[in-house]
Amino acid sequence: MSKSRRLRQHIGQMEEIRGILNSMKNLAFTETHKLLRFQAAQNKAVESLEKAAGDFLAFYPYSLDTDAQAPPIAILFGAERGFCGDFNDSLINEIATKAYYPDVIIIGSRLAGRWPDAYPEPVATLEGANVAEEAPAIVSRLLDVIAALQEQRGFFELTAVYHDDTLSGLTHDSLLPPFQQTVQDRPAFTFPPVLNLDPADFFADMAGHYLFAVLHNLCYTSLLAENHRRLRHLEGAVQHLDNETVKLRRKSQIYRQEEITEEIEVILLNAENL
Structure with a gap:
């Protein structure tokens, strides 16, 4: 097989790969715009709960009983899928530098697969979401894990470590105890809110709704x-494949010109012999 023909076959293979990658790129672009809508709606839900918690805690301060x-x-x-650079490796490196996380819950099969044996064994491992529609199922399983750990261990601090494009580097958000960053010393109203429940029961229910909402928000943000x-x-x-294809096309043309020149020389030699 001639060099030019081999190059043309190679170019055809590269074009097929380029088509697949371009389709994956378009899917990621579509998913990004969909996630922006999901995240915006979830942000409003979390902000509403935080505002309600601020009003409540201004009159009913919360303190740990332990x-x-x-x-x-x-x-x-x-990340559950690939083609996202050092997304998972940066999480592993972050935990390596933060020795105060003796236990971790891992979301994402690829992250779990890359988890070093030298690190503490995860207390739970869950598959991650591929698309936004899978986030509610992930949150449901995650809440079951958290509830089981609370039954086994009692109270513990829960922190989320995730990627957020709006912030530089990895983000650490405290989830339990809830509302740690909520301002409690500046009530927005003169009178306390009217409750139909005992304040402790109300706070427990509100904390559950908040954890449900904020975990959805974190899933969308990370995804x-x-x-x-x-x-x-x-x-x-x-872009790299496009550049390489252009180079190979030029190379193929050069080889083809050389082959044509050789064929012409052979024809002329045969003509002279005749």
């Missing part, structure tokens, strides 16, 4: 950052 040091647990929001990285990664891969 003097013991609460053990910390971190939820790591990793959005993952798709942003995937989009950039695939754009770079497609």
Whole structure:
């Protein structure tokens, strides 16, 4: 087989790969815009709960009923799919530098697969979401894990570690105890809110609704950052393939010209012999 023909076959294979990567890029682009809508709606839900918690805590301050040091647990929001650069590796490196997370809950099969044996064994591992519609099922399983850990261990501090494109680096958000960053010393109203429940029961229910809402928000935020990285990664891969294809086409043309020249020389030699 001639060099030019081999190059043309190679170019055809590269064009097929380029088409697949370009389709994946378009899917990531579509998913990004869908996640932006999901995240915006979930942000409003979380903000409403935080505002209600601020009004409540201004008149009913919350304090822990335990003097013991609460053990910390971190939820790591990793990537379920590939083509997103060092998304998972950066989470692993972050935990390596944060020795105060002795226990972790891993979300994402790829992150779990890359988890070093030297690190503490995760207390739970869950599959991550591929698309936004899978986030509610992930949150439901995650809440079951948290409830089971609370029954086994009692109270513990829960922190989420995740990627957020609006912030630089990885983000650490405290989830339990809830509303730690809510301002409690500046009530927005003169009179306390009218409750139909005991304040402790109301706070427990509100904390449950808040955890449900904020975990959805974190899933969407992490998945959005993952798709942003995937989009950039695939754009770079497609551009690289386009550049390489142009070079190979030029090379193929050179080889083809050389082959044509050789064929003409052979024809002329045969003509002279005749």
